[in-house]
Amino acid sequence: MSEESSKKRLINKFDIILFILLIILGACAFLIIKFTRAEGKTVNIYSDGELTESFSLDDDTEYVYIWEDGNNVIVIENGYVYVSHADCPDKVCVNQGEIKNDGETIVCIPHRLVIEVDE
Amino acid sequence: MRNNRKIALMGAFIALAMVLSYFESFIPVFIAVPGVKPGLANIVTIIALKELGLKDAFVISIARIILSGILFGNITVILYSLAGAILSILAMSFLSKIKIFSVTGISIIGGVMHNLGQVIMASLLLDSGSIMYYMAVLTVTGTVSGALVGILAGIIITRIDFSGKN
Numbered sequence: 001m002s003e004e005s006s007k008k009r010l011i012n013k014f015d016i017i018l019f020i021l022l023i024i025l026g027a028c029a030f031l032i033i034k035f036t037r038a039e040g041k042t043v044n045i046y047s048d049g050e051l052t053e054s055f056s057l058d059d060d061t062e063y064v065y066i067w068e069d070g071n072n073v074i075v076i077e078n079g080y081v082y083v084s085h086a087d088c089p090d091k092v093c094v095n096q097g098e099i100k101n102d103g104e105t106i107v108c109i110p111h112r113l114v115i116e117v118d119e
Numbered sequence: 120m121r122n123n124r125k126i127a128l129m130g131a132f133i134a135l136a137m138v139l140s141y142f143e144s145f146i147p148v149f150i151a152v153p154g155v156k157p158g159l160a161n162i163v164t165i166i167a168l169k170e171l172g173l174k175d176a177f178v179i180s181i182a183r184i185i186l187s188g189i190l191f192g193n194i195t196v197i198l199y200s201l202a203g204a205i206l207s208i209l210a211m212s213f214l215s216k217i218k219i220f221s222v223t224g225i226s227i228i229g230g231v232m233h234n235l236g237q238v239i240m241a242s243l244l245l246d247s248g249s250i251m252y253y254m255a256v257l258t259v260t261g262t263v264s265g266a267l268v269g270i271l272a273g274i275i276i277t278r279i280d281f282s283g284k285n
Contacts, residue, residue, distance in 0.1 A: 010273040015224035019266055022231060026258030033252055049246025105249050107241070109195055114247045 037101040040117030043081045045074065048112040057081065057100065057117065067111035074115060081115060083108070125171065128281065129179055136163040136183040141191060155257070157264045158230055164208065165226055165272035170281045173212040180204045198244065199237045206236035222276065223269035230265025231258055 045053040045065060055061055057079050065072045072086040072093060080098035083106055093108035099117055106115040139159040146157070160183060167176040184204055188197035210232040214225045234257035241250045 009221050010270055010277075011223045012221045014220050015227065015266075015269075018220065018224050018227055019262055022227065022262040023259055026255050026262065029255035029258065033255055046245070046247060103249055103252065105247065105252070107245065107247075107250060109199075109241065109245070110193070112245060114245050114250075116247070116249060 033103075034101075037103055038119070039079070039100055040102040040104070040119060042118045043074075043076060044116045044118050046114040046116065049114075055081075065111070065113055067113060070111050072108055072111055072113055081117065082106070083115070086111070125175070129167075129171070129175060132163050132167050132179045133182045133186070136160040136179060137187050137190075139163065140183065140187045144191060155260045158233060158261075158268055161207070161226065161229060161233070161265075161268045162272045162275070164204070165211065165222060165229065165269065166276055166281070168208065168211055168215060169222070169272075169276055173208070176212070177208055180208055195244070199240050202240035203233035203236035206239075207233040221269075222273040223266055226269025226272060227262050227265035230261040230268065234258070234261040 039057075041057055043055045043057055044051055045055075045063070047065070047067065053063060053065075055063065055076055057076060059076065060078070061076045062084075063074045063076075065074055070087050072088070073084045075082055075084045080100045082098040083093040083096070086093050086108060088108055088110040090110070093106050093113070093115075096106045099106060099115075102117055102119050104117050107113070137160075139162065143156055143159050160180075163183070164176055164180050167179045171179075181201065181204065184197060184200040188194070188200065207229045211225050211229040214220055214228055220228070235254065238251060238254050238257065242248055
């Protein structure tokens with residue numbers, strides 16, 4: 001089999017270069033995004049792409065977002081916003097934790113919810 | 120490859136990919152970023168791409184996504200997975216042809232492109248461009264998981280003869 005030799009080579013030097021470049025690229029992009037962001041002031045709640053509610057990050061509050069037969073409990077506390085409870089299947093929004101910087105988002109895809117911190 | 124053998128192999132590949140994506144759903148989201156998954160079903164996609172070619176790899180991947188989506192997910196899951204899979208397979212197929220990278224490099228690009236497709240779909244569905252920021256973290260996780268998947272797929276390809284000649 002002529003392909004045998006190429007099949008046996010699992011990793012070549014280009015793979016390693018690619019691996020390192022992508023890790024560096026991703027890490028740099030992450031750090032740039034993280035450190036160039038200012039703290040936000042307002043929390044915007046988008047339902048299916050439309051702005052439905054707006055809150056100040058300075059005022060502690062709790063808001064229940066309702067989508068069809070599901071809901072997400074959004075909590076604003078000590079200048080942070082997070083999702084404390086949700087009945088969506090994956091709980092990604094709850095696991096995303098607290099956010100406070102301008103441009104950061106928490107997303108609940110099943111409920112078409114985007115929580116975005118804004119200036 | 121004989122037609123009957125190919126049909127049987129594709130059926131087995133679809134079943135295997137479904138089992139892998141079902142198995143993966145039990146792995147908890149360990150990083151607080153949506154879309155971070157090992158992508159085990161990609162092992163099957165890469166083997167199919169190498170052994171059967173682009174068209175059959177496409178059929179296997181799309182059949183797996185639709186069947187798994189109906190059984191264990193929902194329409195949004197199907198849309199995301201399709202966007203990721205289509206971009207990923209096209210990129211991997213292109214890289215297989217230009218023969219610079221080995222299977223590991225091809226899989227790394229596949230992993231990152233899968234994430235990119237999903238993030239683009241999320242931006243479209245949620246009408247929010249700020250989701251693109253997740254791509255920074257997903258580039259790192261997609262690269263790592265893509266490398267692992269590629270090494271696994273490569274080992275399987277070298278150990279198993281799918282042509283059935285022996």
